[in-house]
Amino acid sequence: MFTRQTLFLLLCFSLIGRLSAQDSSLLKMLNDSMSTHKGKTYVTGTFKATHLINEQTIESPAQGNLNFVIQHRFGQLNSGSYNFFGLDNATLRLGLDYGITDDLSVGVGRSSYLKTYDGFLKYKLIKQTEGPGMPVSADIIATISNYTQDDLTKPYLNARYRTAYAVELPIARKVTRDLSLQVTPTYLHYNLVPTVADKNDVFAVGLGGRMKFTRRMSIDAEYDIVPKNQVVSTVVHNSFSLGWDIETGGHVFQLVFSNSQSMVPTQFITQTPGTWGKGDIFFGFNISRNFNLRKDRKQRS
Numbered sequence: 001m002f003t004r005q006t007l008f009l010l011l012c013f014s015l016i017g018r019l020s021a022q023d024s025s026l027l028k029m030l031n032d033s034m035s036t037h038k039g040k041t042y043v044t045g046t047f048k049a050t051h052l053i054n055e056q057t058i059e060s061p062a063q064g065n066l067n068f069v070i071q072h073r074f075g076q077l078n079s080g081s082y083n084f085f086g087l088d089n090a091t092l093r094l095g096l097d098y099g100i101t102d103d104l105s106v107g108v109g110r111s112s113y114l115k116t117y118d119g120f121l122k123y124k125l126i127k128q129t130e131g132p133g134m135p136v137s138a139d140i141i142a143t144i145s146n147y148t149q150d151d152l153t154k155p156y157l158n159a160r161y162r163t164a165y166a167v168e169l170p171i172a173r174k175v176t177r178d179l180s181l182q183v184t185p186t187y188l189h190y191n192l193v194p195t196v197a198d199k200n201d202v203f204a205v206g207l208g209g210r211m212k213f214t215r216r217m218s219i220d221a222e223y224d225i226v227p228k229n230q231v232v233s234t235v236v237h238n239s240f241s242l243g244w245d246i247e248t249g250g251h252v253f254q255l256v257f258s259n260s261q262s263m264v265p266t267q268f269i270t271q272t273p274g275t276w277g278k279g280d281i282f283f284g285f286n287i288s289r290n291f292n293l294r295k296d297r298k299q300r301s
Contacts, residue, residue, distance in 0.1 A: 040129045040130075040133060041129060041130040041131075042127045042128065042129055042130070043127070043128040043129065043130060043137070043174050045174070046058060046059065046128070046137060046172050046173075046174040046180045047059050047172070047180055047182075047210055048210075048218070048245055048247055048252050049245070049252045049254070049286070049288040050067055050069065050097055050288065051069065051071070051286060051288070052182065052208045052210065052220055052222050052243070053208075053220055053221075053222050053241040053242070053243045053254070053256055053258065053286070054071075054222065054224075054239065054241055054258065054260060054263050054265075054268050055168075055170070055182075055184055055206050055208055055222050055224070055265070056120075056122070056139075056141055056168065056170060056265075057170060057172065057182060057208075058124070058137045058138065058139045058170050058171075058172045058182065060097065060099060060103075060105040060122050060124065060139070061097050061098060061099035061105050061290065062099050062102055062292075063099045063100070063101050063102045063294065064099060064292065064293050064294025065098070065099045065290055065291065065292050065293065065294070066096060066097070066098050066099075066290070066291045066293050067096070067097040067098075067099075067107075067288060067289070067290050067291075068094075068095070068096060068288070068289045068290075068291065069093075069094070069095040069096070069097065069109070069286065069287070069288050070092070070093075070094060070095075070285075070286065070287040070288075071092070071093040071094075071095070071263045071284070071285075071286050072090060072091070072092050072093075072284045072285050072286075072287075073090065073091045073092075073256070073258070073261055073263070073282040073283070073284035074086040074087050074089060074090055074091075074282060074283050074284055075087070075088065075089030075090070075282070076274065076279070076280050076281065076282060077279055077281045077282075077283060078278065078279030078280060078281070086282065086283060087283075090112075091111065091112050091113045091261050091262070091263075091282075091284075092111070092112045093109055093110065093111040093112070093113075093263045093264070094109060094110055095107055095108065095109035095110075096108055096109070097122075102124075103123060103124040104121070104122070104123050104124075105121075105122045105123075106119075106120070106121055106122070107119065107120050107122065109264070111262065111263060111264055113261060113262045113263075113264075113267065114147035114148075114149045114262075114267070115147060115148045115149040116145055116146065116147040116148070116149075116262075116264055116267065117145065117146050117147075117148065118143060118144065118145040118146075118264050118266075119143070119144055119145075120141055120142060120143040120144070121141070121142050122139055122140070122141045123139060123140050123141075124137070124138075124139050125138045125139060125140055126138045128172075128173060128174060135173060136171050136172060136173045137171070137172050137173070138169065138170065138171045138172070139168075139169070139170050140167070140168070140169055141166075141167070141168040141169075141170070142165075142166075142167050143165065143166040143167075143168070143264075143265055143266065144163065144164075144165055145163070145164050145165075145166075145264050145265075145266045145267070146159060146162050146163045146164075147162050147267075148162065157192075160191055161191055161192040162191075162192075163191050164188065164189065164190045164191065164266035165188070165189045165266070166186060166187070166188050166189075166265040166266050166269075167186070167187045168184050168185070168186045168187075168206075168265065169184065169185045169186075170182055170183075170184040170206075171183050171184070171185075177212070178211060178212040178213075178218075179209070179210070179211050179212075180209060180210045181208070181209045182206075182207075182208045182209065183205065183206070183207055183208075184205065184206035184207075184208070185203075185204075185205050186203070186204045186205065186206060186224075186265065186269065187201070187202075187203055188201070188202040188203075188204065188265070188266055188269060188270060189201050189202075190202070190266070193233075194233045194234065195232070195233040197232040197233060198230070198231055198232050198233050199230045199231070202226065202230045202231065202269075202270055203227065203230070204224055204225060204226045204227070204269050204270070205224070205225050206222060206223070206224045206225075206269075207222065207223045207224075207225070208220070208221060208222035208223070209221055209222075210245070216246065216247040216248070217244070217245060217246055217247070218244075218245045219242070219243070219244060219245075220241075220242070220243035220244075220245060220254070221240075221241070221242050221243070222239075222240075222241050223238060223239070223240050223241075224238055224239040224240075224268070224269050225238050226238060226269060226270055230270075231270050234271075234273070235273055236270055236271065236272060236273065237259065237272050237273065237274065237275050238272070239258065239259060239260040239268050239269060239272045240258070240259055240276060241256060241257065241258035241259075241260065242256070242257045242258070243255065243256050243257075243286070250289060250290060251287060251288055251289040251290070252286075252287070252288045253285065253286075253287055254285060254286040254287070254288075255283075255284075255285055256282075256283065256284045256285055256286060257281055257282070257283055258281070258282050258284070259272055259274045259275060259276050259280050259281055259282070260272045260282065261282050
């Protein structure tokens with residue numbers, strides 16, 4: 001009996017020793033794996049779409065992704081019941097953004113407002129990291145626009161005079177899981193301005209933010225400030241817009257209220273004549289739909 005008990009105990013100790021050795025090996029492998037994958041973790045989902053409302057955000061399509069953007073604005077709410085409070089009129093912009101890489105994208109668009117064409121390049125400069133490290137994300141966006149609507153009173157307006165440029169530097173921070181903020185210093189250049197008193201080069205700054213109140217819904221706001229003594233010959237008000245985002249699977253639907261009719265930065269920043277106080281508000285919507293055009297390696301082979 002003593003011998004059997006002794007052998008049984010020795011067998012148990014042997015098995016425990018082997019299991020402990022295996023656990024030690026597995027723990028070492030896990031630690032090695034964690035050490036191998038140490039690195040920066042970047043913040044994602046600062047905003048749900050490439051446009052906050054009119055302004056672009058720091059978000060851009062991933063490599064090989066095509067983003068189709070529809071921006072629609074009805075007429076002014078104060079236009080009266082005869083125009084069905086603006087619903088009889090509409091302004092539309094259709095845009096396509098493509099991710100060349102995860103950090104570089106290109107986009108084109110066409111607006112019915114002044115029959116305007118626009119194109120831009122967007123590059124991600126820095127990315128916000130989790131925890132200590134980079135506190136913000138920042139992009140640089142270079143835009144060119146050209147309006148083609150005929151003006152019989154100004155036959156000298158060729159393509160050069162109709163062209164304007166914008167360089168934007170959106171800087172954003174995802175403050176919490178639900179709150180994101182963005183500031184956008186902007187430089188605008190117009191080849192032709194109405195009078196010699198107006199500046200060809202205009203500086204502005206955009207302020208914006210997004211607050212989630214459910215998993216798939218958020219409230220957005222943006223305000224574009226144009227310092228005085230740059231646009232003198234015409235009355236220009238700062239653009240102020242509110243939006244309600246609804247995320248539905250592969251696309252984002254946004255209801256919009258804005259005192260700006262145009263959706264191109266060279267226009268809405270310096271060409272907003274109306275104010276909220278007088279009811280010069282354009283109701284509309286934005287729709288953003290993403291398409292993945294990049295096949296994975298398995299499908300290629």
